[in-house]
Amino acid sequence: MTLEHAAARSLDEQRPAVFDTIAVIGAGSWGTALALTAWRAGRRVRLWAREEHVVDAVARERRNPFLPHADIPEELLVTNEMEEALAGADLVVLVSPSQHLRAVAGRVEPLIPRSVPVVVCAKGIERETGYLMGEVIEEVMPGREMAVLSGPTFAGEVAQDMATGVTVAAAQDDTRDGFHDDHLAARVAVTFASESFRPYVSDDVRGVEIGGAAKNVIAIACGVAEGLGLGSNARAMIITRGLAEITELGLAIGARLETLLGLAGAGDLMLTCSSTQSRNFSYGKALGAGEEAVRRADGPVVEGAENAQSVVALARRLGVKMPVCETVLGILDGAPVSASMKELMLADLHPEAVGASDDWTTPHPARIELEEERLSA
Numbered sequence: 001m002t003l004e005h006a007a008a009r010s011l012d013e014q015r016p017a018v019f020d021t022i023a024v025i026g027a028g029s030w031g032t033a034l035a036l037t038a039w040r041a042g043r044r045v046r047l048w049a050r051e052e053h054v055v056d057a058v059a060r061e062r063r064n065p066f067l068p069h070a071d072i073p074e075e076l077l078v079t080n081e082m083e084e085a086l087a088g089a090d091l092v093v094l095v096s097p098s099q100h101l102r103a104v105a106g107r108v109e110p111l112i113p114r115s116v117p118v119v120v121c122a123k124g125i126e127r128e129t130g131y132l133m134g135e136v137i138e139e140v141m142p143g144r145e146m147a148v149l150s151g152p153t154f155a156g157e158v159a160q161d162m163a164t165g166v167t168v169a170a171a172q173d174d175t176r177d178g179f180h181d182d183h184l185a186a187r188v189a190v191t192f193a194s195e196s197f198r199p200y201v202s203d204d205v206r207g208v209e210i211g212g213a214a215k216n217v218i219a220i221a222c223g224v225a226e227g228l229g230l231g232s233n234a235r236a237m238i239i240t241r242g243l244a245e246i247t248e249l250g251l252a253i254g255a256r257l258e259t260l261l262g263l264a265g266a267g268d269l270m271l272t273c274s275s276t277q278s279r280n281f282s283y284g285k286a287l288g289a290g291e292e293a294v295r296r297a298d299g300p301v302v303e304g305a306e307n308a309q310s311v312v313a314l315a316r317r318l319g320v321k322m323p324v325c326e327t328v329l330g331i332l333d334g335a336p337v338s339a340s341m342k343e344l345m346l347a348d349l350h351p352e353a354v355g356a357s358d359d360w361t362t363p364h365p366a367r368i369e370l371e372e373e374r375l376s377a
């Protein structure tokens with residue numbers, strides 16, 4: 001059977017076994033929404049919160065300040081004790097911000113049996129090492145089975161039980177053809193699936209990871225354009241050229257095109273680039289509008305700002321051109337916002353096709369004119 005044929009067989013026919021007891025590690029907005037999703041799907045759920053004030057708030061009013069509008073049911077245990085959260089778990093879901101994943105996974109590793117798989121939900125690339133999230137896990141939790149879960153998912157909507165689709169990816173045994181009911185991604189999919197939460201299964205871990213990491217940087221660029229009042233055409237251009245950048249980077253690390261065009265790639269890019277529900281978009285919008293763009297260590301994470309440097313560093317290492325991401329990095333480093341976006345418009349002209357800018361480029365005529373005017377002034 002070919003991979004395509006096997007993938008087309010429904011998971012219902014195959015009946016992968018669900019995980020019963022889920023430890024969600026990280027009680028920010030996404031960890032809390034995922035804990036609610038697993039609880040609604042009928043699982044026993046424990047949620048580990050790093051901050052004591054979160055556990056206190058849940059005990060007092062069944063609300064988490066990171067996700068203030070969601071009611072947290074009594075049956076969902078919320079604790080500061082890592083051991084208590086992990087006790088008896090047959091699946092561990094890691095939902096810390098990307099730059100803290102290593103430390104958090106390092107705390108989890110000695111506390112769970114070798115047989116317990118992990119699902120990584122952070123979106124980013126580790127700054128110090130340039131590692132994708134899965135590579136961090138391979139180093140900190142060697143030999144452990146791992147899946148990644150990503151896609152267009154505002155935590156607030158997921159918490160309100162609104163229709164959402166995600167991609168869950170886990171490596172496949174090369175010696176076997178197609179998807180099987182013991183494939184970790186399939187087991188995670190049936191564990192979380194509900195009427196309103198629809199996971200799709202994949203074996204392209206890198207594709208899912210890179211889409212989630214890079215789209216946040218592009219979302220900042222879209223926010224900047226919004227803040228500057230550049231209009232809807234500009235936003236569509238940035239999203240589309242952003243997708244071209246993500247595609248080129250993804251292909252360079254061995255991701256598949258279908259994944260980059262799927263929920264965890266194009267889907268998440270569209271969502272994050274077009275709504276003030278996105279922290280990344282809103283942060284960029286404040287920068288574009290010349291307002292104070294605030295990031296607090298104890299506040300909501302802005303992964304695009306945390307990861308612009310690591311995304312650009314990976315692209316430079318692989319010889320991939322990412323002008324939109326480069327521009328965002330420049331702005332974050334203090335370059336003038338409006339002039340940086342203008343420079344993006346006046347960059348060399350080249351073919352649209354992904355990877356084709358090496359074939360043919362020519363200086364932008366308007367830029368040459370400006371330079372000549374400047375010289376003659």
Ligand SMILES: NC(=O)c1ccc[n+]([C@@H]2O[C@H](COP(=O)([O-])OP(=O)(O)OC[C@H]3O[C@@H](n4cnc5c(N)ncnc54)[C@H](O)[C@@H]3O)[C@@H](O)[C@H]2O)c1
Pocket residue numbers: 026027028029030031049050051066095096097098100103104121122123124153154155156297298299300301303
């Ligand atoms: N919020 C969403 O809508 C959403 C959706 C999908 C994926 N994600 C991803 O989930 C990950 C977690 O983001 P979030 O939105 O849940 O966070 P959040 O912004 O809601 O909350 C911040 C989180 O960071 C944690 N934190 C702060 N300092 C820390 C430290 N030193 N060590 C460990 N943890 C620390 C806090 O405990 C808290 O859980 C990110 O990679 C994000 O991109 C978020």
Ligand SMILES: O=P(O)(O)OC[C@H](O)CO
Pocket residue numbers: 123151152153154155216219268271272277278279280281301302303
């Ligand atoms: O609020 P953002 O910008 O961190 O985006 C949240 C999710 O990643 C959207 O899928």
